[in-house]
Amino acid sequence: MKPLIELTGVQKFYGDYHALRDIDLTINEGEFFSLLGPSGCGKTTLLRTIAGFEGVSEGSVMIGGKDMDGVSANLRPTNMVFQSYAIFPHLTVAENVAFGLRKRKDIAKSDRPAMVEDALKMVGLAGYGDRAAHALSGGQRQRVALARALILKPKVLLLDEPLSALDKKMREQMQVELIRLQRHVGITFILVTHDQEEALVMSDRIAVMFEGEIGQLDDPETLYRRPKSKRVAEFIGKMNFLPAEVTSASDVIALDVAGLGKCEVPQEQAPGGATVGSGVVGIRPESLGILFEGETTDRQLVDAVVDEVVYYGDMTYYDVRIAGVEEPITISMKNMIGRPVLDKDDQTQVIWDARALVVMP
Template identity: 70%
Template sequence: MSQATSATPPIVSLRGVHKYYGTYHALRGVDLDIGSGEFFSLLGPSGCGKTTLLRTIAGFEDISQGTLLLSGQDMRGVPANKRPTNMVFQSYAIFPHLTVAENVAFGLRRRRDLDKRAKGALVDEALEMAGLDGFGPRAAHALSGGQRQRVALARALILKPKVLLLDEPLSALDKKLREQMQNELRRLQRHVGITFILVTHDQEEALIMSDRIAVMFEGEIAQLADPQTLYRRPLSRRVANFIGTMNFLPARVNGDMLDIAGLGRATVKPDQAPGGMPSGDGHIGIRPETMSILFEGDATPAQTANGKVVELAYYGDMTYYDVLLDDTETPVTVSMKNLVGRRVLERGDRARISWDERSLVVFS
């Protein structure tokens, strides 16, 4: 896959990285190259090792085995305060006894080459970039969540790190503010051109913001890809399940011919089995939005299937139907836009589904 390796030379490079806590194996052989200027996300459920990996890059955790290079330099034995990385902490870690400006200027203390005025100018510039004009003299403990996040960003970016590490920076914000900050972070990253590595458990957030995403389970990278590939061509059922919703149906596989329970026959291309084409028993995955329910007067497409609505959830703009296809045991979810004049089916109604073999993903 061309997207799995970045075009620019890697700024972060991990080879065979393992991390043990006592007998607990937190990282199980991570290989990863992250390019200069990339917005990269580490995505996974809690306890998958994504935060450990981030803290390893920052220098807060030793590597038990393997190597970590930052801009080509081996980081073994280099402590966090000597690394060209800076971090935005989950709690933001704003020093409560300092003002906003003092917080932002904190990392400049050791810069003997800058005089007071030059430092002041840098602080003003960083505050402006983070959208904190005029907040300098404020007391840090009186800030709102969104403002604290901005201070944390300004404080880290003022040092012009090669890599900015963000540990679930948006998880403490409410939904509206989170969406706003997602856009801002993305814009800020393009503006400064620094590599961002974001840790998140929110797949939507990762899809929206990232150039590339590494999905992690149990200390291993399960898939490394750009958002579209990750969504359309998940390597495994587990990844598919973690990114969005996917229906799975058992299928008989014979070369590129499939016989799918409830749906019927289909032919697929090799790239529709990113994890390798199985032979004999397998599964297919199909996303809810790639299927639709046919109403009277709709043109009849080539591939259809019949079933019964067993449950539905009305979301306003969308309706999600659980349809039990004939001769199957578990219902599939079909999402439908609530267009003008389109009626909403009821529980127990018969439903005719249209689907497209090009949207199938084949798993073992």
């Protein structure tokens, strides 16, 4: 992929507050890229520095090989969809979409209606041009905001938590629509979100941010399966953490894991590095299992007692206690016909596999 946006040594201060800390980042042409992190981590500030709404205290922002220092937001090849959508309620849908064309002297007025209709068709609102903007649903207003941004054909579309105001079902539907739209138009999308699932579903790559820094930058599968730190692992989905003693950290890492015992894993299962001494091992709930009556397994087993049961219909989450571990560990199991749901205090056995372990500092 060809780099489109390059940030080098970007720092941002608000007085004594250090909002962005030495950010080095490259985003490619045609990429769906996400900035993910908790509130106050700097992800929206970083997006606004790319857009030109915020200047940088130090460092550089390059877009398309050109330094953006001193280039105002309206002259950058970017457009932004805000969290609030910023739809003008007194205008029609078509007037909202055409709003950005008003100052474009290179586009004839006679060409604008066709451009508006093409933009509305692109976002699934063909025929809505005469509709009053204030009469639209939340999902429709979001589509209007997208059409208004895309009609100017930017190189980069910046999305500042655009789905946060929608209900769960509409949010999931719009996630799929945004993926399809990005593939159709082929331009770079940069999404800011605090929703881990949203970022995992939609992104080619994700930068996880904490306190103005990038904690890890990877594709969704690597982030989920091989987090480099406990902090990243805690933020991306659910994970169990078990104390462990690293007894050897050569080509193969030898471990003694609390509750599970001794095992060996390859270096790739320690993406953040491993050293001899005390450490932590992470394992996802779906990587563990429960051995039900009549079932067999060739994986390792450990005795356990059910501490809590949470039934979700398609899934059941079990908190179980195993000897040698202070806190219960969580296991997620797919509910299947003929498979019972265990009760609190039931005796059982937990299935585990060393290939699912992630060793962390």
